[in-house]
Amino acid sequence: MNAWTSAKDLRIRLQKLWDRGRLLSARLTAEPLFPLRIPLKYPAPRELGEGYGAVKDWIDGLVRQGKTYELEWREINHRQLGRNQLPVAAVFQQPVDAFNFIGRQKQVEDFDALCRRILGAFPNLREWLARKPLAVLVHAENWSRLIAVLQWLQDHPRPGIYIRQLEITQVDTKFIEQHKKLLSELLGIVMPTGGIDASATGAAGFEQRYGFLAKPARIRLRLLDPNLYIHGLSDLQVPADEFATLDPPGVERVFITENEVNGLAFPGLEKSMVIFGLGYGLERLSGSGWLSAKAIYYWGDIDTHGFAMLDQIRRYFPQTLSLLMDLRTLTDHQALWGSEQAPLNRDLQHLNPAETALYDGLRQNRWAQALRLEQERVSYTCLNAALEGLRSVGIRSTDFNSGSCDQ
Numbered sequence: 020m021n022a023w024t025s026a027k028d029l030r031i032r033l034q035k036l037w038d039r040g041r042l043l044s045a046r047l048t049a050e051p052l053f054p055l056r057i058p059l060k061y062p063a064p065r066e067l068g069e070g071y072g073a074v075k076d077w078i079d080g081l082v083r084q085g086k087t088y089e090l091e092w093r094e095i096n097h098r099q100l101g102r103n104q105l106p107v108a109a110v111f112q113q114p115v116d117a118f119n120f121i122g123r124q125k126q127v128e129d130f131d132a133l134c135r136r137i138l139g140a141f142p143n144l145r146e147w148l149a150r151k152p153l154a155v156l157v158h159a160e161n162w163s164r165l166i167a168v169l170q171w172l173q174d175h176p177r178p179g180i181y182i183r184q185l186e187i188t189q190v191d192t193k194f195i196e197q198h199k200k201l202l203s204e205l206l207g208i209v210m211p212t213g214g215i216d217a218s219a220t221g222a223a224g225f226e227q228r229y230g231f232l233a234k235p236a237r238i239r240l241r242l243l244d245p246n247l248y249i250h251g252l253s254d255l256q257v258p259a260d261e262f263a264t265l266d267p268p269g270v271e272r273v274f275i276t277e278n279e280v281n282g283l284a285f286p287g288l289e290k291s292m293v294i295f296g297l298g299y300g301l302e303r304l305s306g307s308g309w310l311s312a313k314a315i316y317y318w319g320d321i322d323t324h325g326f327a328m329l330d331q332i333r334r335y336f337p338q339t340l341s342l343l344m345d346l347r348t349l350t351d352h353q354a355l356w357g358s359e360q361a362p363l364n365r366d367l368q369h370l371n372p373a374e375t376a377l378y379d380g381l382r383q384n385r386w387a388q389a390l391r392l393e394q395e396r397v398s399y400t401c402l403n404a405a406l407e408g409l410r411s412v413g414i415r416s417t418d419f420n421s422g423s424c425d426q
Contacts, residue, residue: 177230
């Protein structure tokens, strides 16, 4: 089977240019793409002599398909066959020739119409359109609504409302949610600098970045002492700004644990509450100044990320102590060790010497590769022993990590 360039190969070559967006982007730039010359792989003199009939069929195939391209010929002088003309390149003189050859002319017409409409409203989107021409077609049915959103925000920068409150024809909350990434790219170009909070990035930061009200961050807590229940309620979830003013009367100890089930199953304890489910969202607590007057205990996984979260909460509340995040707890639960997917390997500034030694051992794989002991694998007996130590030595104990873990 010969490897000479066929009409099918030409279509594949043009399709690759289409898939890279180059054929469309050239319509918006000064790139001199046409006439577009595509070199052909043609028969060598030996092949010409050995298979003249096959060569003739190859040429006939190119000629038959050549309604939208011109063939560039070269004279080849063969020792036995004499002078012969062989096609060495296909030339598409105009863009329409190339688009018709791969069946894309209708899409090109749609692209041109969309670009005229978009640029009529936002001329400064030309570079984006040229850089992402295929995205113009992918979102062809949405451009009326996308343009409407862009125009509304230009007229109402940083509106200070929920997206749900937008009054734009045929634009609902779901449309905005589904197109946050695309809208962010476009708004980053068309909005004035003062209309953008550059510190907020990604889909999660969309509301803050463009001045919408965001779903408030919430904090979940359980009061562990029935005497402290609020109107009979022990399990509460409140917005972070309301939590900042809460300061439940009688609470002297605050436990923080990442795992939700651990928070739900945390044992009762007088004058105490537990906060859970924040993960790395511990900054939500940073505005709650009343926590500075409490004894705080953080219980996380014994892994590099667990210690990073401990380090994080100590930035806001330096008095925080760790709970069951020590070497004895780790070794007592060896049968339940697991592994981290993506361990950290950076210095942490807010750990005490024992915690630093354990953290360093973890990131240096001293006991096992990417070692992790998840907090929910620590026995309930061990937890109760640690809390019993707190009951016996007082509110602000600094020596309860290594309670008896008899299992």
